[in-house]
Amino acid sequence: MNLHEYQSKQVFAAYGIPVPTGRVAATPEEAVAAAEALGGSLWVVKAQVHAGGRGKAGGVKLARDKAAVHAAAKAMLGTRLATIQTGPEGLPVDTVYVETGSAIEREIYLSLTLNREKGQIAMIGSAAGGMDIEEVAAHTPEKITTVNIHPAAGLQPHQCRRMAFALGFTGAQIGEFQKIAMALYRLVMDKDAALVEVNPLIVTKDGSLVALDAKINIDANAVFRQPELAKMRDTAQEDPMELKASEHDLNYVSLDGDIACMVNGAGLAMATMDVIQQKGGMPANFLDVGGGANKQQVTNAFKILLSDPNVKGILVNIFGGIMKCDTIADGVIAAAREVKLSVPLVVRLEGTNVELGRKMLTESKLDLQTAVSLDEAAEKIVKAAGGHR
Numbered sequence: 001m002n003l004h005e006y007q008s009k010q011v012f013a014a015y016g017i018p019v020p021t022g023r024v025a026a027t028p029e030e031a032v033a034a035a036e037a038l039g040g041s042l043w044v045v046k047a048q049v050h051a052g053g054r055g056k057a058g059g060v061k062l063a064r065d066k067a068a069v070h071a072a073a074k075a076m077l078g079t080r081l082a083t084i085q086t087g088p089e090g091l092p093v094d095t096v097y098v099e100t101g102s103a104i105e106r107e108i109y110l111s112l113t114l115n116r117e118k119g120q121i122a123m124i125g126s127a128a129g130g131m132d133i134e135e136v137a138a139h140t141p142e143k144i145t146t147v148n149i150h151p152a153a154g155l156q157p158h159q160c161r162r163m164a165f166a167l168g169f170t171g172a173q174i175g176e177f178q179k180i181a182m183a184l185y186r187l188v189m190d191k192d193a194a195l196v197e198v199n200p201l202i203v204t205k206d207g208s209l210v211a212l213d214a215k216i217n218i219d220a221n222a223v224f225r226q227p228e229l230a231k232m233r234d235t236a237q238e239d240p241m242e243l244k245a246s247e248h249d250l251n252y253v254s255l256d257g258d259i260a261c262m263v264n265g266a267g268l269a270m271a272t273m274d275v276i277q278q279k280g281g282m283p284a285n286f287l288d289v290g291g292g293a294n295k296q297q298v299t300n301a302f303k304i305l306l307s308d309p310n311v312k313g314i315l316v317n318i319f320g321g322i323m324k325c326d327t328i329a330d331g332v333i334a335a336a337r338e339v340k341l342s343v344p345l346v347v348r349l350e351g352t353n354v355e356l357g358r359k360m361l362t363e364s365k366l367d368l369q370t371a372v373s374l375d376e377a378a379e380k381i382v383k384a385a386g387g388h389r
Contacts, residue, residue, distance in 0.1 A: 106203045
């Protein structure tokens with residue numbers, strides 16, 4: 001679960017991390033009122049969307065007078081901001097954040113996230129921070145420093161100093177950075193954060209450190225332990241089908257292709273998508289119904305797949321274990337009849353009660369194909385959905 005920048009900065013401030021003062025606004029008039037309340041003569045108007053790359057996409061504007069604040073907010077609100085992370089469809093801009101301008105000397109990248117290979121939190125920093133950090137990672141990775149934090153010891157002062165030196169801090173800045181890094185680590189642990197990112201962490205003209213941007217992602221499996229943060233969830237920023245799937249305890253991720261997949265088990269889902277691509281198709285989604293799904297969940301999953309207008313075919317690939325093949329067949333038949341199936345459907349079942357499941361599909365008289373192997377199933381659905389691309 002992602003938080004907006006202004007929400008993340010509220011959390012930062014609660015942990016003593018320095019951030020610019022700012023106010024959220026939902027109309028151009030509220031944005032002007034926010035600027036008046038903040039005072040000064042330089043403000044930054046920022047579109048609030050769950051994506052990076054806003055600056056390059058026109059979602060961050062400097063304003064040197066109230067008219068410019070109004071104009072920037074008016075240009076953003078009610079639109080969809082498309083960044084490198086959103087794709088061409090973009091995300092809706094329902095609010096903007098107006099904050100006081102900062103005197104920037106230099107920009108630094110800093111984040112804490114999970115290093116899955118080591119099973120540890122990693123602190124990642126680069127003196128080449130700012131809007132082009134993706135370019136740094138792609139072309140000059142040697143400019144990025146990583147410090148892995150042992151869970152039994154936690155973040156240590158010597159690790160903070162090591163990162164501070166790598167980022168070019170000197171004198172009192174080293175102590176300032178250590179306080180910020182320690183606070184970010186406490187935040188990660190307290191709030192079940194999967195990612196905390198500051199890009200940029202700036203050095204101001206007077207040498208102070210300030211978190212100019214803030215991003216927090218909470219582990220979806222731990223949101224139930226964070227009721228206050230759960231209240232901050234903005235479902236308008238989420239994929240509608242992914243949101244619908246989560247309501248039915250289904251694991252769903254939208255992709256760019258046109259062949260929908262319904263599979264049980266993440267490994268089998270990944271293998272299914274790979275084979276579809278090997279056969280010349282493109283998967284439209286990752287949908288894992290899990291090992292213990294019932295008939296209703298299968299029916300709900302089917303409806304979600306068919307609600308995607310880009311889908312030209314559906315491949316069901318299920319290995320029956322805890323969830324038996326006849327249960328899957330029952331759900332597929334019920335869903336296909338209820339939604340009046342209008343695209344090709346290929347079903348490949350294997351495992352417990354597989355013969356019964358295949359018999360049920362055959363006797364249903366539905367317009368579908370069955371397959372014994374994954375290769376056969378993928379070939380059939382790619383051909384039925386329009387062939388190689």
